[in-house]
Amino acid sequence: MSPIGKIYCYPNNPRVFKILIAAHYNELEVEIAEFEIGKDNKKPEHLEKFHNEKLVLDAGYRKGHPNLTRWYTTLINQPSFKKVLGDITLADVAVEYTPPKKEKKEQPKKEKEAKPKAVDVVDVDEEEEKPAPKPKSKLDSLPPSSLNLEEWKRVYSNNDTRPTAINWFWENFDPEGYSIWRVDYKYNDELTKVFMSSNLIGGFFNRLERARKYAFGSLVVLGEDNANSIAGYFVIRGQEVPEEVYDAADFESYTFNKVDHTDPSVKSSFEDYIAWDGHLDGKKYADGKIFK
Structure with a gap:
């Protein structure tokens, strides 16, 4: 079977695929020409045949292409085509495209810029009140x-x-400038897991941030799971428990008792608790944290 026509197009054009599929359904053959857009479509023989790639079915064109005209008129007179396109009247003369004339746009007149009025400069620093100094401890x-x-x-x-x-x-150590305090947790009978008791110490230390400049402390967990206690020592600036310590949220859960550093038993106990070894009130060391 000889081809019913030839297609000139770039490779892999989806529209061409549709044509080839339709031809295959109808057992027709369509030839695909080797064609390079930008080169072959500019050759004289191509332009002469396809009129610069414009397909216009005016009277002159139809006279030179009777087969194409017959195919076209057959299609547009099919009921399905007529239902969508309506009646189509073929042109006698092709309409030439005439580009619209460009209108000259008038440039808007520039208005004279008004000179900025002089503005009195105000010293912002003088206007704003100086922030109140942070209260000192x-x-x-x-x-x-x-x-x-x-x-x-x-x-x-x-x-x-x-x-x-x-x-x-x-x-x-300066006993006039600093004091030493024995610290004990008030609710040791409620403690269970060692790691939970250690977390209690960590939480207390986190809330003592304001006191970090003025205190050093060591608290340890003694004992084992379901039988442990919290105790230790703090070194604090001054001779009283300051606001930076007693204002902490967990302070009320602990007792702070000032001790005499010259007492040998106190001195020995203090050393054991900051070294995390020794007697430790006869209890087993389990965990500890340092506030510094």
């Missing part, structure tokens, strides 16, 4: 102390507790 007004608390924290963190850190502490 009462502890900052205490007489200077020979004990450098920050230095003590560094010594404790970077050296063995026994004997280096403990020896440094007693050599530099």
Whole structure:
């Protein structure tokens, strides 16, 4: 069977696929010409045949292409085509496209810019009130102390507790500028798991942030699951428990008792609790946390 026509188009055109499928259903053959857009469509022989790729069925064109005209008129007179397209009248003369004339747009006249009026410059710093200074802690007004608390924290963190850190502490402790406090949890009978007791200590320390500049502490969990307690010692600036400590949310759950550092038993107990070893009131060490 000879081809019923030839298609000139770029490769893989989906519209061409539709044509080929329709031809296959009707057992017809359509030839696909080798064609390169931008090159073959500009050749003289192509332009002469396809009139610069414009298919216009005017009277002159129809006279030179009777087969195409017959095919076209057959289609447009089919009931399905007529239902969609209505009656179609073929043109006698092709309509030439005439581009519209460009209208010149008048440039809007620029209005004279008004000179900005002079504005009095106001010194914002003078207008705004200076922020109120943050209230200082009462502890900052205490007489200077020979004990450098920050230095003590560094010594404790970077050296063995026994004997280096403990020896440094007693050599530099200032009983007039600082006091030592025994701390015990009030509700030891309610404690269960060791890790939960340790979390209680961590929560208390988190709420003591305001006191970090003025205090050092060690609290430990003694015992085992379902039979443990919390105890330890704090070193605090001044001779009273300051607001920075007693204002913490968990403070009421602990007792703070000032101790005499010259008492040998107190001194020994203090050392055990910051070293996390020794007698520890005869109980087994389970866990501990340092506030520094």
